[in-house]
Amino acid sequence: MGQGRRDGFREFAAGRSGHLYRSACLLTSGDTHLAEDLVQETLGRMYLLWGRISRIDNPPAYAQTVLVRAFLTHQRRRSAGERPVGEFPEPGAAPAGGGADPALRLTLLEALGRLAPKDRAVLVLRFWEDRSVEETADAMNSSSAAVRTRTTRALARLRDQLGGSLTEFADL
Numbered sequence: 001m002g003q004g005r006r007d008g009f010r011e012f013a014a015g016r017s018g019h020l021y022r023s024a025c026l027l028t029s030g031d032t033h034l035a036e037d038l039v040q041e042t043l044g045r046m047y048l049l050w051g052r053i054s055r056i057d058n059p060p061a062y063a064q065t066v067l068v069r070a071f072l073t074h075q076r077r078r079s080a081g082e083r084p085v086g087e088f089p090e091p092g093a094a095p096a097g098g099g100a101d102p103a104l105r106l107t108l109l110e111a112l113g114r115l116a117p118k119d120r121a122v123l124v125l126r127f128w129e130d131r132s133v134e135e136t137a138d139a140m141n142s143s144s145a146a147v148r149t150r151t152t153r154a155l156a157r158l159r160d161q162l163g164g165s166l167t168e169f170a171d172l
Helices: 003-027 032-048 050-055 059-076 102-113 117-128 133-140 144-162
Strands: none
Touching: 003 032, 003 050, 003 059, 003 117, 032 050, 032 059, 059 117, 059 133, 102 117, 102 144, 117 133, 117 144, 133 144
């Protein structure tokens, strides 16, 4: 790879790593160490194909797809259920300009953490990444109908878990 392409990749990685990290934190339910590993793996895979990046229509969206697939692959491993810590990071570690109530964030992260990995991935892609059903289906290697069904069921599970606990935050 030439110096120009390497510089292009460095610029891409610097510009996207924060967004990838936030998405990874949502996917991993606040496990910042695993989130960092997933971002590193994503950027490593992107670097390997950076020489052919001109064939990819939307490199940031492709990086998100790589991230989600890396997460789902990790979840299929037997050791994926291990949790080294039981507490979330300090609310001060939230991204700048977040503005949301830390208690609400923690409540949502805990609820996301209790969902199945594919349910979590579909909700993050659809509502955090604001991806279409078709883009989400492509990222998850499934059909559009499967994504719609999984989204509906995942939202219902999330609502069941949260119950009335979000009504206290509705006035925010």
